[in-house]
Amino acid sequence: xxxxxxxxxxxxxxxxxxxxxxxxxxxxxxxxxxxxxxxxxxxxxxxxxxxxxxxxxxxxxxxxxxxxxxxxxxxxxxxxxxxxxxxxxxxxxxxxxxxxxxxxxxxxxxxxxxxxxxxxxxxxxxxxxxxxxxxxxxxxxxxxxxxxxxxxxxxxxxxxxxxxxxxxxxxxxxxxxxxxxxxxxxxxxxxxxxxxxxxxxxxxxxxxxxxxxxxxxxxxxxxxxxxxxxxxxxxxxxxxxxxxxxxxxxxxxxxxxxxxxxxxxxxxxxxxxxxxxxxxxxxxxxxxxxxxxxxxxxxxxxxxxxxxxxxxxxxxx
Numbered sequence: 001x002x003x004x005x006x007x008x009x010x011x012x013x014x015x016x017x018x019x020x021x022x023x024x025x026x027x028x029x030x031x032x033x034x035x036x037x038x039x040x041x042x043x044x045x046x047x048x049x050x051x052x053x054x055x056x057x058x059x060x061x062x063x064x065x066x067x068x069x070x071x072x073x074x075x076x077x078x079x080x081x082x083x084x085x086x087x088x089x090x091x092x093x094x095x096x097x098x099x100x101x102x103x104x105x106x107x108x109x110x111x112x113x114x115x116x117x118x119x120x121x122x123x124x125x126x127x128x129x130x131x132x133x134x135x136x137x138x139x140x141x142x143x144x145x146x147x148x149x150x151x152x153x154x155x156x157x158x159x160x161x162x163x164x165x166x167x168x169x170x171x172x173x174x175x176x177x178x179x180x181x182x183x184x185x186x187x188x189x190x191x192x193x194x195x196x197x198x199x200x201x202x203x204x205x206x207x208x209x210x211x212x213x214x215x216x217x218x219x220x221x222x223x224x225x226x227x228x229x230x231x232x233x234x235x236x237x238x239x240x241x242x243x244x245x246x247x248x249x250x251x252x253x254x255x256x257x258x259x260x261x262x263x264x265x266x267x268x269x270x271x272x273x274x275x276x277x278x279x280x281x282x283x284x285x286x287x288x289x290x291x292x293x294x295x296x297x298x299x300x301x302x303x304x305x306x307x308x309x310x311x312x313x314x315x316x317x
Contacts, residue, residue, distance in 0.1 A: 003134035006153050008160035013106035016099040019090025022116045023184045025314045029114050031248040033100050034090035039219035043083045054138040068129035076185040078197045080205035086193050093271050120177035131167035192230040223281035234308045241312050246282045253279045
């Protein structure tokens with residue numbers, strides 16, 4: 001069977017039904033548009049000879065494919081018994097069923113002004129090896145989110161880019177976006193992810209009761225404050241960037257809650273509570289960061305300072 005899929009985006013907005021995963025620099029850039037949070041999810045470990053099947057498409061995992069999954073886990077993910085993803089992303093009321101960047105006509109307001117890399121990766125998945133991306137496309141071709149979009153089609157199609165074929169990413173722009181998203185995830189893991197993971201290890205990752213809060217196939221969302229505190233200690237410049245971000249976020253959360261109160265939807269209430277929790281966490285982080293740093297107490301790794309400052313400022317683009 002030829003495992004080939006073509007893709008042609010019509011900018012219909014069907015897949016833009018929630019805020020996207022975004023790196024910390026991307027959230028800093030769009031601080032007045034997206035409420036930021038940390039999303040924690042389980043990533044299933046794959047086993048040799050495990051059968052993956054999506055509709056008529058089937059693959060029995062080989063040693064090379066298991067090694068590819070392990071490489072992704074070692075560079076992008078976190079392990080504590082199970083394997084977990086820890087990423088930053090935008091947050092909004094699910095009842096809105098749309099990305100905050102969508103305009104009234106369904107077009108993306110930031111398409112040409114810093115669109116998140118993860119949006120460029122769509123419909124591929126950076127946590128899946130290239131050789132198995134056809135299964136990702138097969139699954140999304142059948143998902144309700146893409147129903148009626150006809151953007152993903154099996155085989156080569158006129159007017160559409162051949163996305164994957166025979167275990168290869170054929171589209172050059174998609175291949176580049178996938179590489180950039182993986183590089184971004186690897187950087188996030190190094191800049192703040194490992195620190196946050198270790199801070200949560202005992203109370204979350206090593207607690208079966210706490211891990212029950214991570215939904216199957218979904219994410220546990222928590223405040224982004226731990227990530228901010230992890231990077232703010234690198235330098236005075238990083239600290240100020242984080243303080244500026246917090247002030248913008250507090251104003252944005254206030255606006256989001258005010259709009260939700262006007263909608264008067266019962267299903268919005270849990271998310272209003274969560275946003276208020278985010279605001280409280282921001283205030284606590286702001287109080288911590290307001291304390292002046294003593295001389296010689298700014299960074300235990302001075303060599304990291306230029307890199308992290310450039311990263312948060314978006315100079316790594």
